[in-house]
Amino acid sequence: MKKLLSIIFIVLFNFVNAQEIPTTYTLEIDSKYQFRPYIDIEASSIKSQDKTGTCWSFSTSSFLESEIYRLTGKKIDISEMYSVRGTYERKAWNYVMRQGKAQFGEGGLGHDVINSLKTDGLVPESEFSGLIGNQTTHSHSQMVKEIQTILDAYIKNDIDSPYPNWKQTVDELLNENLGTEVNEFVFEGKVYTPKSFLEMTTINPNDYISITSFTHIPFYENFILNIPDNFSNGTYYNVPLDEFNSIAKQVLENGFSIEWDGDVSEKTFSPKYGIAVLPSNIENNTKSLTEIVPEMDVTQEFRQQEFENYNTGDDHLMHIIGIVTDQNGKLYYKIKNSWGTNSNRIGNDGYIYMSESYFKLKSISILIHKNALTQDLKQKLNL
Template sequence: MKNNLLILVFSFYASLLFCQSYEFKTIIDLEATEVLSQGKTGTCWSFSTSSFLESEIIRLTGNKIDISEMYNVRNTYPKKAWNYVMRQGKAQFSEGGLAHDVINSISENGLVPANVYSGLPKGKNIHDHEKLINNMKIVLDEYLKNPKAYNGNWKKDIDNILDEHLGNNITNFEFNGEIFTPLSFLEYTKINPKDYITITSFTHIPYYSNFILNIPDNFSNGTFFNVPLEDMVSITNHALKNGYTIELDCDVSEKTFSSKYGLAVIPNTEEDTMNILSKIRPEREITVAYRQQEFENFNTTDDHLMHITGIVEDQNGNRYYKVKNSWGFDSARVSNGGYIYMSEAYFKLKTISIMVHKNAIPKALLKT
């Protein structure tokens, strides 16, 4: 009888613990620029990485600068077009990209402020690249159909399309009373592209080695440093605790990733899928084997890139990463001011990779 009573008491308190509405308190909140909208484009890779670099500029210089996402896009699309042509159309040509594409772009082309290069056609205030991509692909496919018969120069034709839709490329500009080139402005921001490392965790590659991750958007064959899952989590926590924000590439296709609720969680049971966004429920324990399985069966893909800027905690002590999104901040459809609170379980299962400054990684790990 006593045992039954104890079970009833435990069940009562457990139900109270897991049926509460979420209440969050801030644990770490690093400085970031305002939430923007990528509009009708697949350029989250540039919006998120640009946001990440903006926080890096704040950390390095104390200056808050809104850098141009579309300048990075303008200088990356020709690289994607070249890759598509050289692979004779046997590659993906789309709007997608990864964080290292921005790093590659700024290494070669520098940075410019957003007010210098908006990438918006006259009279437009929302980015929309559907026609841009379609027009470029028509040119590329026409060239590939019969290169010898192509009338003109496909590279110049691609540049003309980009100029028409995004604006002419920038050679110099004025900022705070000084004249800069994009490369001299990069120096002004104190960003060193060589300082940034992309980290992932998969079992099909030896740990503590660099490799090219074969995912569709890795057209530029960027390298990833592979570590055990617990190390990827510890690097993330160590970076945030020491004042470094983090670039995040992850899967957002789950029903329990919600901009409306501002939450991303992994339910322990299918039954909890509907209510876990509004009530605290137990989350699934994420194993290394399950993470790898979900990647290999394509339930986890590189859908979206965002920017981790802090940590919050619910009333039960569960921790979540504060993740800056690029879907705007319309309060009617987006909670938490355009941020997502991502549980550690979601992060473990659905993260493709993170990018951090090399000094944000524990030195012992880099020497492994």
């Protein structure tokens, strides 16, 4: 895309002083990539999900923070763990009702946070950090293991089980490990409940939809995507692959950000170098982390094949907050990760620049505000 358009979009969609944007920058000292900002959406700073599988809440909460800013101009740090706590309860109920024939664990998806808004409301980080006592980092593995032990004992109808009331016991465990439910709190001098706080942000959970691209479902239909973490049977709108990629760019150009779900298992997804690319020749995998190489032309058929053979799975969720271009003018999605910034394994200040090829093959879905779509597409999707 032309440099003149690049300058225009920076002015329109970047919420910081344009003079603060560098003209070019590189990822690592030994990297030959040179990136220029093209679109920047206002987003909160990088956080760390620590030793948890709660990327779904960190990414969607970051997405909602950008939405709150877009809608109200307020910068609010919302609680990731408030949604996590409620989702663990719903996931436990689902696991029990399906008699253990469902996934129970730390994973989830973007629509689980949206569902949490509908049932539990929203609270700021200052009211629910999910950290107890002197804790400074999150770790849920032991808690989740203990909850599943309780649920399995109930399902097996173990007469010797020390957990006669699984709901109460799970609630007590969540209180002990994450904190008690929030009923009322003061924020900026006003008293709120979680529901009234949500209303103050003007976020409407019904405005958010998930979009994907697969051939086993007719295009422009809404369906339940059968992936392991979709315990809540969230629905997705299905569109052709090229349109899927075009939608992502269009959403960002319209000043909206995106919550992304996809696969990060490729060797060419590198948090160290802050890059995610898809070389057409695997011999260039290592080289591609530090310099531009030819990339794969991803087709709808190959995408479907990689999904059906499990090479593309719902590994991780992140927040897309813009677009950058390399020195050849090629586009990359700028993605905010939730793995922190303070490790020698984390480069590029915790952000990932993802090529369109990688996005087209390795994306499971995107979560967006429906108003970011064109009227024509809304009609096709019956929105």
